[in-house]
Amino acid sequence: MKTNETVESNVLIVDDEPDICFLLGGMLRQRHLKTFFANNLTQAEASLHDHLPSLMFLDNRLPDGFGLDFIPFIKKNYPGTKVIMMTAHDSISDRRRAFEEGVDFFLSKPLSKELINVALNTVA
Numbered sequence: 001m002k003t004n005e006t007v008e009s010n011v012l013i014v015d016d017e018p019d020i021c022f023l024l025g026g027m028l029r030q031r032h033l034k035t036f037f038a039n040n041l042t043q044a045e046a047s048l049h050d051h052l053p054s055l056m057f058l059d060n061r062l063p064d065g066f067g068l069d070f071i072p073f074i075k076k077n078y079p080g081t082k083v084i085m086m087t088a089h090d091s092i093s094d095r096r097r098a099f100e101e102g103v104d105f106f107l108s109k110p111l112s113k114e115l116i117n118v119a120l121n122t123v124a
Helices: 018-030 041-051 067-077 092-101 113-123
Strands: 010-014 034-038 055-059 082-087 105-108
Touching: 010 018, 010 041, 018 034, 018 113, 034 041, 041 055, 041 067, 055 067, 067 082, 067 092, 082 113, 092 105, 105 113
Parallel strands: 010 034, 010 055, 055 082, 082 105
Antiparallel strands: none
């Protein structure tokens, strides 16, 4: 991790949709949070190491795998990072599994400013 970064202010957004990254990034910057983006799980793993975020928005369906399968890696290696799972393909079984794996909040797409604020306030 770079020494001039404050861990509490780092947020990693993992989504392969540029519009989602843009929307979330803008909202988070308004809250004075530093955002980083990854478009797949491989990039996410590298960004976790480089920026040690306190919070991650994690899409479930990514080009190189499922966010649900990535949660145990995050929780084992970066236990202080809170995870907000996002998906357009919401199901009861995915929600259950996400919480069993340790996510802190679960959002269904399409996202709204209100839902994002609820999620942020809940995990804060």
